[in-house]
Amino acid sequence: MLHSPVLNWLTEKVRRLSIGTKISGGYTLALGIAVIGTATGILIGEQYYDQSRMYAEDAREEIRLLSRLETTLLRAKTHQQQLSNLLRKSERRQEEYFHIIENYAELNQLWSEFKSTEGQTKNSKVKEFSEEIRLVKHILQNHEKTIDAYLRQVEVVLKQLAQPKLTTEEYKGAQKLILKLNTGSLPLEIDHMSNDVAALTHLAYKDYEKEEAKSSKAQRLRLQIIGVSMFLSVTSAIFLSMYTSRAISQPIKKVTTVVQQIAQDSNFDRQVPVTTEDEIGTLARAFNTLIQQIAAYIQELSQKNQQLLQTHEELSQTLENLQQTQVQLIQTEKMSSLGQMVASIAHEIKNPVNFISNNLEYANNYTQDLLELVHLYQQDYPNPTPLIQHHIQAIDCEFLAEDLPKILSSMKMGTESLRQLVLSLGNFSRLDEAEMVSADLHTGIESTLLILNHQLKYGIEVIKQYGDLPLVECHPAQLNQVFMNIVQNAIDALQSAVDQQYKQIMIKTQAMTSNQIKVGIRDNGLGISQESIKKIFEPFFTTKGVGKGTGLGLSISYQIIKKHQGQIAVNSQLGEGTEFVIVLPIKQSICPSTPI
Template sequence: MLLLTDTQPQDSKVEPANSAQKKLLHHRFINLNWLRERFNHLRIGQKISYGYALAIGIAILGTGAGLKVGDYFRKQALIQVNVAQQQQQLLQNLQNSIFEARSHAARFPAVLGNTVWLQYEHDRFVQQINQAKILIAELQVFAIENPDWLARQEKDLQSILPRYAMVIDYYDRLTKLQLKEAEVWHLEANRIESAQLQLLRNRSGEEAIVLDTLSDHLTQLIATVEIQKLQGVEALEEAESLRNRIILGSMVISGLLAVLLADKTSRAIAQPLESVTNVAQQVARESNFNLQVPVTTEDEIGVLAASFNELIQRVSDYTQELKETQSQLIQTEKMSSLGQMVAGIAHEINNPVNFIGGNIDHANRYIQDLADLVALYQAYYPNPPDEIKDCIEDIELDFLSKDLPKTLASMKMGADRIREIVVSMRNFSRLDDGYMKPADIHEGIDSTLIILNHRLKQGIEVIKEYANLPPVECYGAQLNQVFMNVLGNAIDALEELKKADRAFSPTIWICTEVTADNAITVKIRDNGPGITAATAQQIFDPFFTTKSIGKGTGLGLAISYQIVAKHQGKIEMNSQIGDGTEFVITLPVAA
């Protein structure tokens, strides 16, 4: 009884499994037979048309899917890059405001006793503190609006930002309390020095450490956002690669399918024709009118086979009625006609720039004050001791007095130019609200060359052939960005060639002229290696670059193209391998 009880369930389990497999195989067999039957009912033209339609459809669907998938991931990557850029800008602005606030607070001891200056530094300090608080609020709103695209998770950012606000508020209140305790607003002359010492001790105390920690944390957060932005750029390249792979795969599959369908269709056509031909030859050879061609399809060949069978049957009937000679003649004539009939039928950056720029003016003023003081000393003490004379000669005081303001002016120009480039990059993503103003194009080119001077001094000669140009109504900062991008690319190309050939003499020619149609032309040419025709066709495409990873984003010339188009002008490139590259920028004089 126990053995029966054990074996019966095992048998009952095996039988349903076998039954299910048989049902599945039977179902597949029925479906396969149904497909074959439907295929056999099609006419030859339909078989060919449906086959190629299927292959082309797969190619189109694959291409469409590739474009759609690639565009989707590209859109996601663009969102990631844009959000990272906005977040980075907000964080950098916050860090700059903190730097500015601390800078103004650090100058409190130096301006004690000068009520006007102290009030100015105090007002600027309060302004930067308030700006920092506004930026924190904007960051909180930004985190809420873009929770899925942040470099840090929203809850982490939302927990960090209130701490930032508390640190800034603590620094603000502590600074104001120190000013109040020192009674800086009603400070007597004999108490200035002690108040300065008190403020200096406070400036290097706890609040300085807190603010340094906040600044370091912001730097780390900005670096994290920069990594996210670079990942977004890489995702753009991966999306383009994925789209190309899908399109290529669909084309390969459709090509293979077309080959398979062509083979299947040719077999479906050739095999019945071969059967008809064999039977016809056998009938003609053996005079056996009992032979029949198998009819396996309902297309033109099936009709031909059926007609041929009917013809054989009729010949057989006629043979029974006529004499043997007559039957042979009829058979010969029929086979001849049949042979003729069969024969006829078978044929797809910038963090510290604001801090530096904001302090250059103060540094310039301080240095000028010191220079004036030295001049006064020289006026009242024209015969200083020998040690002072020796020091004056060693430091070349006269040269230093003349060259130092020039150096500061150059630094100021560089900082201002970088600010203008950042503003132009921001304006590139939206309509410019400013106004066009008359500008000196030569001045813009020269200022760009000054900024690039540290790279030009490596042995690159610049030859300028300037015509007498009228002022051009334009967005001057944006055109300077165009000159920066074009000249920067020329320098990159020349540096690479210089590394390979030390005897090479790199040169850049800048030529300007006025054209007959009230426009001006700027030509920037180099004697670099040049580029291929295939590369030239994509040179203004966004994110296209021939530089190695980390050296170029592929946005410089795309942005330049947009800027020139915004001025109703045009930018063209002429280049040949071995003959260098020339960019021709044409701009209307009047807007």
């Protein structure tokens, strides 16, 4: 395994390289292996090849020399034998003579060549060619004399045959000489030598073949080295390309994965890992800076958003307060002027009504007395004067006596209702009461109904189901205002239901617990839509036309009930009717309410 300090060192080095250096380094390495391998292959192959070629060339030269030597030796023998046959034929003898001269010269030259080259060449390859060297030595040692003897004898023969025409003496001498040349030990020696040369030629052939084989082996070796270096270069190129692409792609993948995760979770606390010192490392660092900046921006944004929300909240609150203040102002203004007017009118009417009501009693008594007197007169004076008689008839005294008490009685009733109305007006406009008082809610409801009586008496039946209510601690005028608003709305709803036959308002009161009472006011009018029901307690919400509705009634009522620490709720069904339910505490134990 390569898990060694060297590998760690290498990994650390590579980590610090730029991508460009990694790629070019990889290419350089792969190409370097290819070039060095090929060059080495070519050089080594060439060297071996040249050497074997040189040896082969030497061997060829040697073969050529030896072959010629062998041929010359053979030819010498042949020419001598032929010469003995052709001695008498001067022309052919001459021809043969020249052949021998030629052969003599060649042999001489070849022999000296053999001596010089063979001695030299063989010295350089002592070990390899020991057999050959032995043979050369043998030839040089043993056949030197043969050659010398042969050459000397040939020289003698040649001298003898130098004349174109031979005397008999000369002819016999020549014949003797040629015979000696052909029959003595010399031909045998030459044969031996010829055999040795042939054996040497054979060895040289072998040499030659060996060197030829070596040179083709050198060719193969060259190809093999080139092939191996190519293979190594391709393998290293593949390995390096894989390693380089991994070294480049791995950190990119890591960066991409983390960036994707950050984008998915919006978790800007994370950081991209910086695993290399190259361009990807720079990219990762740039990403980290970007992520930090985004996180800072997001934080800043959320702070600004928070501030905005807070401002929005504050503004909404301010707006709501403003609306409430506006409503309160309108209401206070309206109620104070309306209440003051109602109170002053009630006060102004109260005394004359009391005056009429009180005097009506006397007027009735006096009328009774006067009618009694008239009756007595009629009894005591049955025949009055014609003038009186005529007046009695004119005024229809009998009818008058009968009708006057009735008129007085109805006048009494009228003044009584007037007194009640004045009382109700007084009750209704009890605005001056800043402190809460214990009041009978039924009285308030009754005065409200009385004030609205002119709208109720035609076609709307009011059903009252009053429970046994204790006195309730409250601002009576404000609660009357609430009853008034609700009943007025019920009347409006019933009046707008033109086709409806039976119109009814039911008012139900009951004590719920020891400190809670409930007032329910229900009509069987048109009802309220789901959409409107959400808004009916909002200031200025109205479905009535301009001049008819202000949209303030229920919002004021809501505020009043809230100030009384009570609750107001509405149940309504379109086409069936509407019910308002008010729950109030009997005693305001916790915090004293302030008038609105």
